[in-house]
Amino acid sequence: MNKIRVSAVSYSNTYPFLNGIRKSKVMDQIDLSVDYPSACAQKVIDDEADMGIIPTAALLSLPEYYINTDFCIGTEGAVDSVFIFSNKPITEIETLRLDKQSRTSNGLARVLLKNYWKRDVRLVTDDSVEPDAYVLIGDRTFGKKNTVPYVYDLGKEWFDFTGLPFAFALWVSNKKLPESFVKDFNDALAYGVAHATDVIAGLPEFEGFDYTKYLTAHLDFHLTDQKREAVQRYLGYLKDLD
Numbered sequence: 001m002n003k004i005r006v007s008a009v010s011y012s013n014t015y016p017f018l019n020g021i022r023k024s025k026v027m028d029q030i031d032l033s034v035d036y037p038s039a040c041a042q043k044v045i046d047d048e049a050d051m052g053i054i055p056t057a058a059l060l061s062l063p064e065y066y067i068n069t070d071f072c073i074g075t076e077g078a079v080d081s082v083f084i085f086s087n088k089p090i091t092e093i094e095t096l097r098l099d100k101q102s103r104t105s106n107g108l109a110r111v112l113l114k115n116y117w118k119r120d121v122r123l124v125t126d127d128s129v130e131p132d133a134y135v136l137i138g139d140r141t142f143g144k145k146n147t148v149p150y151v152y153d154l155g156k157e158w159f160d161f162t163g164l165p166f167a168f169a170l171w172v173s174n175k176k177l178p179e180s181f182v183k184d185f186n187d188a189l190a191y192g193v194a195h196a197t198d199v200i201a202g203l204p205e206f207e208g209f210d211y212t213k214y215l216t217a218h219l220d221f222h223l224t225d226q227k228r229e230a231v232q233r234y235l236g237y238l239k240d241l242d
Contacts, residue, residue: 004030004050004177007035007051009036009169011137011139013081013215016193017221019198020188020189021192023188026187037055037104038100038102038103044174050173051172056104056168057238058103059172059231060239066174068186069182071222073167073219073221074219074222074227080155081141081218082137083137084152085134085144085150090133093121096124096131098134099134104234105154110241115161142209143208143209158234164233165220166230167227167228171189197211197215197216200212200215
């Protein structure tokens with residue numbers, strides 16, 4: 001039997017999942033690669049992977065997809081690793097640089113700017129041009145909040161806008177996978193989430209950042225009905241951007 005190709009994300013928000021996978025029997029059934037979020041999505045889109053923890057925005061690029069497992073990278077409010085960092089108040093910005101490693105968070109920033117903050121901003125792609133604000137995600141944000149004049153947590157801002165939690169990434173396949181495998185994989189993720197703090201030992205420390213709080217309070221890994229509703233609401237807003 002061919003192994004199922006699985007792409008995961010190289011950020012610490014996925015470490016609990018990876019820990020569960022590596023300690024389970026499902027590890028013998030998969031060919032695992034670790035990538036940054038947009039690359040993870042591209043592998044599934046290009047059929048270089050059968051399943052990945054892909055950014056929610058990438059669902060719009062898949063002609064066929066299956067949301068597998070009861071888990072996601074999500075939050076019930078402030079996520080503490082997805083931000084707009086800005087040199088001025090958000091209601092005054094005119095230019096924004098997106099994060100090259102992101103799809104969902106870039107889209108979320110644009111959705112909120114248009115629909116919540118009512119800002120029509122110009123996207124800056126030239127690295128030599130300093131924008132008013134920029135999107136930054138993942139571990140690269142750790143310890144950075146106190147170094148920037150204005151900081152906007154996009155999980156919190158989405159909740160304030162919609163009253164809904166958010167799912168930044170989902171376990172998605174581009175084909176139907178065997179039910180027995182999906183169950184084994186789901187069980188592996190459940191173990192990882194139940195032991196989320198096991199991954200903290202040895203991680204680099206950052207001033208003002210608490211891994212335990214991040215992995216157990218800011219992140220919520222359960223793909224609830226409300227998060228599924230948020231996914232559909234978000235995709236609707238995303239379609240209206242272009």
